[in-house]
Amino acid sequence: MSENQHKVVEEEQGVRLDKLLVNLNEGASRSQIQSWIQEDLVTVNGTSQKSNYKCQEGDQLEWEVPEPEPLEVEPENIPLDIVFEDEDVVVVNKPRGMVVHPSAGHEHGTLVHALLYHCTDLSGINGIMRPGIVHRIDKDTSGLLMVAKNDKAHASLAEQLYNKTAERKYVAIVHGEINHEYGTIEAPIARDPKDRQKMGVVEGGKDAITHFKVLAIYPDYSYIECELETGRTHQIRVHMKYINHPLAGDPKYGPRRTLQIDGQALHARHLSFNHPTTGEKLSFDQEPPKAFQDLLDELQKRT
Structure with a gap:
């Protein structure tokens, strides 16, 4: 202890x-x-x-x-939506509600448990709790995630994220009508000193840059595409709250009165990177799940 x-x-x-x-x-x-x-x-x-x-x-x-009890990560037969796979990389369309890797309170049912059942090999760079995991998306965020099947691939993908040569684009429904087509939010992010369970825009935090484009405007809401230049924890959620356009359904950073959706309306729609071995440019797109599409349909009816 x-x-x-x-x-x-x-x-x-x-x-x-x-x-x-x-x-x-x-x-x-x-x-x-x-x-x-x-x-x-x-x-x-x-x-x-x-x-x-x-x-x-x-x-x-x-x-x-107290010392945490050691977690053993055992393969679990959980269905996965595999978008692409070869001997180096797996691209997964993660469903809303699935945690990416095990942690206290999430000892079972994670993407890592499913990957261990599906794949015989995953990179070991991030240890036994996060095998193959190069980047994460939040539990209630759906969409595309790249996973490394060996350490060489992991190092290549991580370097591309660091050098900002890998592309990650998200779509989100946010509160408020954004009256300009494009925007860039550049504001440092760190643990919120007033609430350690949240992140926030904090002076002296890590540099964070989010670019966004307005795709559609509805009464009291906007549909946007966000492109990450950096990858901080809860970056899009924190940045959009910072400019007074929090994500619809976000239980941590959004208002109580919001659209009926289980968690934030955020989906990782586009992912592109250079293949770790061949160097070929790989690009993937995945439309949002039905619950997200239903919200867009509901908002469209309001116009």
Whole structure:
């Protein structure tokens, strides 16, 4: 176990103990924190408190983080929509709702579990938890993802992402009517200091650039195409919120009153890169899934 300490400052006065600890432990969920409190791994001024304890300025928090249980990634027979495959690369059309790789809370049913069943070989550069994974898309984002089947292919694809020679284009439905055809958002992204479960535009964060094109305008909504120049966590979602056009259905960055869709209306429609061995330019396009198309049809009826 690792031991941690924190002295509560003025702006943290009155914050619930479990909520404050979530902000202090990147990647930990509220339920995980509450289990630590129940197991007496957390003390306030040397004594145990309940999850709903309101922290006071000057309180000394001490907590132990239990060692994570090792995860074993076993192949699972989960259907995959394979768009392209050869001895070096797999291009997958990931469905909405599927997590890309295992993590705490997602020990089964991920794309990696399905790939391990489908492929005999995947690159090992990212370790046993993320074999073959060169880049990710969020759980509720659907669309195209490239996967490396060996380390040589992985290194080539990763270099293309770094050098911005691989193309990734997304389509999204956003709140508000964008009254200009093109735009570029250049704003640094980092973990939100006020909520460690979110990303945000933060001074001193990592450089992030998103280009967008307006494809259609509907009452109160716009349909856009976004092209990533960088690949930060939640980049499109954070950038569109930053310019006051959050994604429809986004539970983390969008408004409560939104279109009826399970998760953000975001789809990775286009992917292109040079083949790691032959150098041939490969280009793939995949239209959004039915739920996304149904939303577009509904918006079209409103015009």
